[in-house]
Amino acid sequence: MERTLVLVKPDGVRRGLTGEVIRRIEAKGYTLVRLELREATNELLAEHYAEHQGKPFYEPLVEFMLSGPVVAMVVEGERVVEGFRSLAGATDPTKAAPGTIRGDLGRDWGLAVQQNIVHGSDSPESGAREIGIWFP
Numbered sequence: 001m002e003r004t005l006v007l008v009k010p011d012g013v014r015r016g017l018t019g020e021v022i023r024r025i026e027a028k029g030y031t032l033v034r035l036e037l038r039e040a041t042n043e044l045l046a047e048h049y050a051e052h053q054g055k056p057f058y059e060p061l062v063e064f065m066l067s068g069p070v071v072a073m074v075v076e077g078e079r080v081v082e083g084f085r086s087l088a089g090a091t092d093p094t095k096a097a098p099g100t101i102r103g104d105l106g107r108d109w110g111l112a113v114q115q116n117i118v119h120g121s122d123s124p125e126s127g128a129r130e131i132g133i134w135f136p
């Protein structure tokens with residue numbers, strides 16, 4: 001069965017949206033396999049966001065991800081990687097469709113980086129890699 005790594009990012013935890021994110025995952029019929037409230041570190045984020053190192057939003061992204069606890073989850077289900085990306089919606093919460101987590105609950109705050117409530121792995125390979133980073 002496929003697995004994905006979901007993070008409720010610091011903005012989602014701060015705003016009290018963790019339960020709402022979990023509700024949507026469970027209502028869709030996916031299974032929670034692991035769940036932990038965690039503080040990220042520079043080292044962990046360097047691995048997690050390796051593909052974004054050197055991009056203009058990388059430093060503000062890391063600063064944002066260190067700004068408070070995150071809720072890390074392993075979620076399981078048939079085609080769950082693609083399925084959770086659909087639940088999350090587009091990266092830019094202003095463009096994300098209504099009905100999605102980012103479209104319903106997110107907005108642009110005019111900050112240096114998009115604060116968009118959740119992360120979801122972008123392929124089954126990324127899922128396996130990211131689960132290994134967060135739950136070694």
Ligand code: RTP
Nearest residue numbers: 057061090091112113114115116118119120122
């Ligand atoms: P994620 O990895 O968090 O699930 O989101 P994603 O695939 O939709 O977006 P990605 O391109 O992987 O970017 C990772 C995260 O970096 C922040 N970002 N901000 N121009 C911006 O303001 C910008 N671009 C990227 C977002 O938090 C995005 O989710």
Ligand code: MG
Nearest residue numbers: 119120121122
């Ligand atoms: Mg991504």
